[in-house]
Amino acid sequence: MALFRKTPEVFGLDIGSSAVKVVQLRESGGTWRLVALGTASLPPDVIADGTIKDPPTVVDAIRGAVGKAGVKGSDATIAICGRELIIKKVQIPQVPPKEVHDVVQLEAEHHIPFAIDEVFLDYHGVGQHDGVMDLILVAVKKSKVLEYAAVVEEAGLVPAIVDVDSFALGNQFELNFPEERGEAVALIDIGASIMKTNVVRGGATIFARDIPFGGNNYTQAIAQQLKIPFEQAEAAKLGRDVGVRWEAVVPALETVSRELSLEVQRTFDYFASTAESERIGKIVLAGGCAQLPGLNDYLSSNWGIPVELAKPFERIEVDPAHAEEVAGAAASFAVVVGLALRRPGDKG
Numbered sequence: 030m031a032l033f034r035k036t037p038e039v040f041g042l043d044i045g046s047s048a049v050k051v052v053q054l055r056e057s058g059g060t061w062r063l064v065a066l067g068t069a070s071l072p073p074d075v076i077a078d079g080t081i082k083d084p085p086t087v088v089d090a091i092r093g094a095v096g097k098a099g100v101k102g103s104d105a106t107i108a109i110c111g112r113e114l115i116i117k118k119v120q121i122p123q124v125p126p127k128e129v130h131d132v133v134q135l136e137a138e139h140h141i142p143f144a145i146d147e148v149f150l151d152y153h154g155v156g157q158h159d160g161v162m163d164l165i166l167v168a169v170k171k172s173k174v175l176e177y178a179a180v181v182e183e184a185g186l187v188p189a190i191v192d193v194d195s196f197a198l199g200n201q202f203e204l205n206f207p208e209e210r211g212e213a214v215a216l217i218d219i220g221a222s223i224m225k226t227n228v229v230r231g232g233a234t235i236f237a238r239d240i241p242f243g244g245n246n247y248t249q250a251i252a253q254q255l256k257i258p259f260e261q262a263e264a265a266k267l268g269r270d271v272g273v274r275w276e277a278v279v280p281a282l283e284t285v286s287r288e289l290s291l292e293v294q295r296t297f298d299y300f301a302s303t304a305e306s307e308r309i310g311k312i313v314l315a316g317g318c319a320q321l322p323g324l325n326d327y328l329s330s331n332w333g334i335p336v337e338l339a340k341p342f343e344r345i346e347v348d349p350a351h352a353e354e355v356a357g358a359a360a361s362f363a364v365v366v367g368l369a370l371r372r373p374g375d376k377g
């Protein structure tokens with residue numbers, strides 16, 4: 030009975046390679062409020078190269094994060110990122126709306142490196158001119174979605190909505206900074222293993238790209254240079270007292286930051302080749318790695334544009350119980366906040 034149906038309770042479930050994060054938001058009268066937040070860390074190599082290598086450990090972490098958060102309901106919005114996800118700008122001839130679907134199906138075959146029946150396809154329009162329509166095409170390997178859905182179900186939850194990390198990042202930015210509608214903004218989430226880029230303008234994605242690069246690159250470089258185990262290098266990177274002086278890790282950090290800047294360069298070059306002379310006005314960094322001291326200044330001086338840290342809770346009410354956790358690691362919650370904003374039936 031639709032009449033008596035309550036607003037569905039959905040929450041964001043971000044299964045990252047270093048941690049599972051859970052956020053539930055509730056909206057009333059146009060105001061969003063944080064009602065649940067929980068995280069559970071994952072040991073390295075449980076999820077590697079975007080593949081879940083050790084499903085039971087991920088299931089435990091999901092249960093742990095969801096339990097800590099104390100969410101309502103069991104419907105989760107999850108997201109996919111990485112190599113099995115293809116996001117491309119494509120052009121199709123202008124056709125009546127009801128024909129777009131079929132034309133996209135045909136066109137997609139030229140753009141994705143997988144068989145068409147192996148992928149889920151989606152698209153959204155980004156403009157039209159001279160008899161052509163520009164679309165952002167999204168294709169994801171079905172097997173990847175099923176792999177992530179399986180651990181969610183195993184944890185007793187329902188993967189009600191499947192999103193894309195970089196789109197969640199954009200969604201979060203749109204809620205928190207609706208006034209930024211002029212220049213293109215490059216949203217970059219740097220997690221432990223994958224960097225997700227989403228260039229948005231006027232609230233819409235105009236370019237997106239994921240590359241395998243993240244905080245683990247820093248940790249591995251420290252481990253190699255100082256000949257110490259990964260775990261100790263990770264703690265040293267975070268400035269925890271593990272018998273390694275900060276000055277000792279700086280050379281490794283600098284080397285990897287140069288590599289990171291080159292990766293950003295490649296992404297911007299690629300963007301420039303797809304988007305007629307669009308200028309990127311600024312970069313907004315998210316993900317845990319964004320909190321690396323000095324990274325934003327370094328990228329800003331390299332790029333000559335402002336580099337800011339994401340503020341995913343800028344327009345979300347946070348009660349004192351959650352304030353400390355949110356303040357300490359806000360940028361790393363950007364994707365999960367974007368996921369938590371989704372509701373069944375949303376288009377975007």
Ligand SMILES: Nc1ncnc2c1ncn2[C@@H]1O[C@H](COP(=O)(O)OP(=O)(O)OP(=O)(O)O)[C@@H](O)[C@H]1O
Pocket residue numbers: 044045046047048049219220221222223224243244245263266267315316317318319320321322361
């Ligand atoms: N204060 C900090 N300084 C430097 N690095 C940090 C800091 N806090 C977290 N990190 C790093 O951020 C990374 C984790 O970020 P995040 O939680 O966004 O990753 P994830 O979502 O698990 O990974 P991915 O999205 O790549 O699968 C780790 O490499 C961690 O070392």
Ligand SMILES: [Mg+2]
Pocket residue numbers: 043045046220221316364
């Ligand atoms: Mg992540």
